[in-house]
Amino acid sequence: MTLDIVKDAVRLLTGTTVAMVISLAVSPLLTRLFTPIDFGIYSYILAFRTMFSALISLRLEVIIPVVKGYTSALILGQCVLILGAALAFGLLLLFWIFHDVTHTLFPQMVGLSQAIYYLPFLLFAYAAYTTARALALREKLYREIGRAQIARAAMSAALWLGLGFLLR
Numbered sequence: 001m002t003l004d005i006v007k008d009a010v011r012l013l014t015g016t017t018v019a020m021v022i023s024l025a026v027s028p029l030l031t032r033l034f035t036p037i038d039f040g041i042y043s044y045i046l047a048f049r050t051m052f053s054a055l056i057s058l059r060l061e062v063i064i065p066v067v068k069g070y071t072s073a074l075i076l077g078q079c080v081l082i083l084g085a086a087l088a089f090g091l092l093l094l095f096w097i098f099h100d101v102t103h104t105l106f107p108q109m110v111g112l113s114q115a116i117y118y119l120p121f122l123l124f125a126y127a128a129y130t131t132a133r134a135l136a137l138r139e140k141l142y143r144e145i146g147r148a149q150i151a152r153a154a155m156s157a158a159l160w161l162g163l164g165f166l167l168r
Contacts, residue, residue, distance in 0.1 A: 011143050042160065052119070
């Protein structure tokens, strides 16, 4: 029993560590690819994503591992995704309606008013990821969770590196 817990913890720790190494390895490349303005926009988008990530699903995905019954957990997961999609769409509408306000709030970063439209999509992707992670945690799929963390870090690095090359 104790050995299984240690194995599961090592699997999660390995996935988290490799994901952090990927993110750390990409950071110097991003600073070379992005201009200071672009890097500032990137930082703002990540900061906004971090602030709003708890709100996009109202943190309902943390209940999934403790819900009795697999069907109930799936239904709750679907509700979290529907809620996340609705809130992301609402946020997208708010950005569209108040487009001029972003110019006023961030006059030094003109590109932020266009980049802010990616935020709802990033938030929904985050809600989907955390919901899938909670369902995998419920089923004790620790190896898959570790692999998913590595894949998420690699895909995020590829996305930002790709954007960096496109913006050059």
